[in-house]
Amino acid sequence: MNIYDLTIHELKEKIAAGELTPVEIKKAFADRINDVENKVKSYITVTDELADEQLKDFDNKKKEILAGIPIAVKDNMSTDGIKTSCASKMLENYKPPYDATVVEKLNEAGAVIMGKTNMDEFAMGSSTENSAFFNTHNPWNLSHAPGGSSGGSAAAVAAGECAAALGSDTGGSIRQPASYCGVVGLKPTYGMVSRYGLVAFASSLDQIGPITKDVEDSAILMNVIAGHDPKDSTSIEGKKEDYTDYLKEDVKGMKIGIPEEYFNLDFDQEVKNSVMSAVDKLKEAGAEVETVHMTDASYALAAYYVIAPAEASSNLARYDGVRYGLRSEHASDVSEMFTNTRHEGFGDEVKRRIMIGTYALSSGYYDAYYLKAQKVRTLIKDDFDRIFNDFDLIITPTAPTTAMKLDSNKDPLEMYYSDIFTVPINIAGVPAMSVPCGFDSNEMPIGLQLIGPHFGEGKIIQAAYTLEKLLNIKDKRAEL
Amino acid sequence: MSTKYETVIGLEVHVQLATDSKIFCGCSTEFGKEPNENTCPVCLGLPGTLPVLNKKVVDYAIMAGLALNCDIAEYSKFDRKNYFYPDLPKAYQISQFDLPVAENGKIEIETDAGIFNIGVTRVHLEEDAGKLIHEGSIDKSKGSLVDYNRTGVPLIEIVSEPDMRTPAQAKAYLTELKMIMEYLDISDCNMEEGSLRCDANVSLRPVGQEEFGTKAELKNMNSFSAVEKGLEYEVKRQREILEEGGEVVQETRTWDESLNKTISMRGKEEAHDYRYFPEPDLVPLEIDEAWKDKMRKEIPELPREKYKRFISELGLPEYDAGVLTGDKDMAVFFEETLKDYDDPKNISNWMMGEFLRLLNEDNQSPFESGVSPVNLAKMLKLIDEDVISGKIAKEVFEKMYNSGSDPETIVEKEGLKQISDEDELENIVDGIIAENPDAVEDVQSGKDRAIGFLVGQVMKETRGKANPGLVNQMLRDKLMD
Numbered sequence: 016m017n018i019y020d021l022t023i024h025e026l027k028e029k030i031a032a033g034e035l036t037p038v039e040i041k042k043a044f045a046d047r048i049n050d051v052e053n054k055v056k057s058y059i060t061v062t063d064e065l066a067d068e069q070l071k072d073f074d075n076k077k078k079e080i081l082a083g084i085p086i087a088v089k090d091n092m093s094t095d096g097i098k099t100s101c102a103s104k105m106l107e108n109y110k111p112p113y114d115a116t117v118v119e120k121l122n123e124a125g126a127v128i129m130g131k132t133n134m135d136e137f138a139m140g141s142s143t144e145n146s147a148f149f150n151t152h153n154p155w156n157l158s159h160a161p162g163g164s165s166g167g168s169a170a171a172v173a174a175g176e177c178a179a180a181l182g183s184d185t186g187g188s189i190r191q192p193a194s195y196c197g198v199v200g201l202k203p204t205y206g207m208v209s210r211y212g213l214v215a216f217a218s219s220l221d222q223i224g225p226i227t228k229d230v231e232d233s234a235i236l237m238n239v240i241a242g243h244d245p246k247d248s249t250s251i252e253g254k255k256e257d258y259t260d261y262l263k264e265d266v267k268g269m270k271i272g273i274p275e276e277y278f279n280l281d282f283d284q285e286v287k288n289s290v291m292s293a294v295d296k297l298k299e300a301g302a303e304v305e306t307v308h309m310t311d312a313s314y315a316l317a318a319y320y321v322i323a324p325a326e327a328s329s330n331l332a333r334y335d336g337v338r339y340g341l342r343s344e345h346a347s348d349v350s351e352m353f354t355n356t357r358h359e360g361f362g363d364e365v366k367r368r369i370m371i372g373t374y375a376l377s378s379g380y381y382d383a384y385y386l387k388a389q390k391v392r393t394l395i396k397d398d399f400d401r402i403f404n405d406f407d408l409i410i411t412p413t414a415p416t417t418a419m420k421l422d423s424n425k426d427p428l429e430m431y432y433s434d435i436f437t438v439p440i441n442i443a444g445v446p447a448m449s450v451p452c453g454f455d456s457n458e459m460p461i462g463l464q465l466i467g468p469h470f471g472e473g474k475i476i477q478a479a480y481t482l483e484k485l486l487n488i489k490d491k492r493a494e495l
Numbered sequence: 496m497s498t499k500y501e502t503v504i505g506l507e508v509h510v511q512l513a514t515d516s517k518i519f520c521g522c523s524t525e526f527g528k529e530p531n532e533n534t535c536p537v538c539l540g541l542p543g544t545l546p547v548l549n550k551k552v553v554d555y556a557i558m559a560g561l562a563l564n565c566d567i568a569e570y571s572k573f574d575r576k577n578y579f580y581p582d583l584p585k586a587y588q589i590s591q592f593d594l595p596v597a598e599n600g601k602i603e604i605e606t607d608a609g610i611f612n613i614g615v616t617r618v619h620l621e622e623d624a625g626k627l628i629h630e631g632s633i634d635k636s637k638g639s640l641v642d643y644n645r646t647g648v649p650l651i652e653i654v655s656e657p658d659m660r661t662p663a664q665a666k667a668y669l670t671e672l673k674m675i676m677e678y679l680d681i682s683d684c685n686m687e688e689g690s691l692r693c694d695a696n697v698s699l700r701p702v703g704q705e706e707f708g709t710k711a712e713l714k715n716m717n718s719f720s721a722v723e724k725g726l727e728y729e730v731k732r733q734r735e736i737l738e739e740g741g742e743v744v745q746e747t748r749t750w751d752e753s754l755n756k757t758i759s760m761r762g763k764e765e766a767h768d769y770r771y772f773p774e775p776d777l778v779p780l781e782i783d784e785a786w787k788d789k790m791r792k793e794i795p796e797l798p799r800e801k802y803k804r805f806i807s808e809l810g811l812p813e814y815d816a817g818v819l820t821g822d823k824d825m826a827v828f829f830e831e832t833l834k835d836y837d838d839p840k841n842i843s844n845w846m847m848g849e850f851l852r853l854l855n856e857d858n859q860s861p862f863e864s865g866v867s868p869v870n871l872a873k874m875l876k877l878i879d880e881d882v883i884s885g886k887i888a889k890e891v892f893e894k895m896y897n898s899g900s901d902p903e904t905i906v907e908k909e910g911l912k913q914i915s916d917e918d919e920l921e922n923i924v925d926g927i928i929a930e931n932p933d934a935v936e937d938v939q940s941g942k943d944r945a946i947g948f949l950v951g952q953v954m955k956e957t958r959g960k961a962n963p964g965l966v967n968q969m970l971r972d973k974l975m976d
Binding site: 091092093099101109111112113210212213214215217218219247248249325328329333335337338353373376377381385 | 536
């Protein structure tokens with residue numbers, strides 16, 4: 016196996032055994048970036064100098080969890096002195112003067128940061144085609160999209176351009192690209208990972224999580240990034256778990272719900288078959304699988320497309336050209352400067368969501384849209400709580416299809432529908448992971464979604480780890 | 496017969512809380528720093544930053560709510576108020592919309608027309624915005640600069656009920672609020688520095704009508720006199736419109752101090768839709784009984800209670816009680832002095848006379864001067880014991896004020912002790928009699944007033960130290976026999 020194909024835990028073992036040095040590892044990944052980046056285009060910024068700088072500190076970090084491990088970071092997480100563009104013209108040259116808490120944690124853990132990955136502008140999209148700069152290509156088939164919005168992170172992991180990456184997930188933005196790119200993506204419980212330094216899209220839904228080559232790496236990265244942060248009032252206080260404790264091949268007696276309303280939706284038959292055959296394997300291994308009934312996912316989708324744009328309309332209002340980022344040259348007064356800056360700086364999808372959100376919060380419409388959506392949100396939370404009273408996990412597909420072709424879909428509503436399985440999870444604030452469960456007839460990866468109760472990351476990891484062993488497809492890599 | 500109109504005024508008062516750090520970050524709130532010195536990624540609203548609530552700010556807001564006789568919310572939350580302006584870095588202000596920290600209060604005010612209760616609708620927390628700076632006037636400046644030092648300084652907004660009927664009542668209400676905040680020691684309440692700001696809603700309605708008339712919102716009144724003048728102007732303006740059969744337009748108007756009038760800023764159509772919604776970056780605020788009780792214990796006797804007690808228990812005239820309680824330091828100084836000297840009216844006379852004159856000249860508080868309550872009490876005793884005359888006392892007091900010395904030392908060192916020894920005065924009195932034959936004749940022919948002139952001459956000769964009563968007696972003894 017090539018060095019760039021190795022997982023975090025495999026690299027750690029080789030460093031510990033003296034078989035590889037961090038310098039060799041970094042070089043292998045940097046070479047891989049040189050070789051394939053022009054085809055995949057995962058990165059907005061490659062931080063080669065920073066990586067070399069961090070390597071110099073390896074002797075002091077030797078004992079840390081990620082010592083010498085090459086990691087990529089989505090370009091919406093603030094990196095001190097390094098461009099953090101959110102794939103937007105608005106922030107094309109913006110360099111934050113501070114590190115996001117997760118970036119600080121990566122640094123403390125000895126990680127080597129390879130670069131900042133491409134994404135849909137401000138994380139709004141499901142294909143990374145909303146990047147203001149360029150498309151990222153799916154490593155399994157370069158004419159396909161990697162999914163989104165964390166498409167750059169998922170593609171970089173799948174292409175061996177890093178050992179693992181961080182993504183952010185507001186309505187599926189970690190899980191859906193992980194599914195499309197055949198890697199593991201975890202969206203933790205809301206509040207589990209600090210959002211400080213994550214450029215906000217929808218504050219009550221955004222959550223940072225790991226995108227990795229296997230489940231074990233997901234547990235390792237969670238050990239690094241999870242935990243209370245006094246700088247984020249919504250981060251949860253409490254004892255930190257060691258997620259590697261859950262790396263056990265055991266699902267005996269685990270109760271798994273299969274929501275009929277989700278499986279009855281109109282979606283790809285190959286995806287459905289692949290997910291169901293994986294569920295059967297879990298059943299054979301001793302899991303108790305039962306059909307459950309849940310609220311129609313379309314309500315969650317409707318609530319999401321009110322709440323997320325509403326929060327976004329406010330979160331993105333600060334890009335006004337006054338202090339940083341783009342400022343329009345074509346303005347004769349302040350009000351015109353605001354308008355023209357935002358007109359020139361934002362892409363269509365961002366503008367669309369800002370307009371939807373502004374409308375939903377407007378006086379006279381607030382009750383009918385925002386308030387109603389919040390009520391729906393409460394019902395959806397209750398619905399998940401009800402299921403988790405009796406079940407350990409819920410399984411659904413991650414996405415209705417495998418990765419779509421690039422430039423194939425321009426209808427926003429159809430794009431929104433592709434989030435149908437992932438959005439309810441953010442609305443409920445619970446954790447969920449996408450794990451590869453097979454390939455379709457075009458050899459494109461299929462992902463299965465494991466959903467757990469609040470703080471149920473451990474159970475998810477255990478079931479996913481078991482499934483990974485049962486399916487035995489995790490060492491398969493995209494050929495480039 | 497023409498219609499009689501009644502004025503209806505409600506005030507929205509912003510009070511900057513005097514915490515050391517800002518409401519959502521650790522930056523200093525110190526006034527007068529270099530522009531943008533007191534800033535960080537959080538208060539500059541840089542992408543990705545998040546607010547963390549300063550608990551002290553909530554402490555202060557609870558105290559304010561309790562002092563204004565409000566109900567304190569068990570459950571309160573923050574909301575975003577969205578609008579674009581260069582001094583607002585996030586393009587929203589974190590404020591409170593439907594669940595403020597405190598509601599349903601009232602305070603008592605007094606004007607020449609009597610005593611009134613003014614309702615306090617709500618007290619809510621919010622962050623301050625920055626400041627635009629222009630080169631010269633806003634029209635001629637080539638550009639605008641922004642100073643974000645003030646961004647994120649904690650504010651409470653105190654909204655009154657439309658209970659005021661005259662500009663004088665509005666001024667009295669604002670004065671009372673200021674005093675309460677000063678007594679609580681939660682704000683500097685300096686209108687010039689902007690730590691106390693006042694907007695007003697003004698409307699007129701025919702006397703007897705329940706329904707409110709169309710209101711104008713009045714802004715930019717930067718002093719107590721501006722509030723009164725601005726309101727008076729606005730009431731007159733609206734009355735003239737109504738009397739001519741016109742209609743008042745709902746709008747926001749600004750008080751122009753140099754023109755002495757209010758000017759239209761924006762109409763109803765241009766009013767903002769702030770699109771309030773709950774702030775998702777902060778968790779709701781829960782205030783339990785224990786927290787409330789803790790803050791209740793921090794509240795001192797408030798100015799209105801003190802005022803009433805000074806009248807009823809100490810027997811001070813209303814005027815004296817008003818002046819002394821009008822300033823927290825004055826009241827505290829007075830009460831400290833009273834511990835060592837038990838004639839309240841005498842203390843009051845000195846504090847409101849000589850002391851206040853000097854303090855006003857130097858624009859300082861009593862505790863910043865050289866006089867301490869203990870020394871003031873000592874000096875008053877020296878007068879009572881005839882050690883110094885009232886006239887000399889003024890000299891002693893000024894020396895205490897400037898040097899910080901105690902009165903005994905000053906009297907001793909400067910030789911200011913009153914001369915009450917007849918032997919010592921005998922020669923001087925005789926000398927004055929000899930030098931002023933005309934006055935002597937006047938006295939002897941029954942013009943009693945002339946004796947005052949002679950006493951004055953003796954006082955002059957002794958540089959004020961002679962005991963005037965004794966001199967008067969000696970002169971009478973010598974001339975009337």
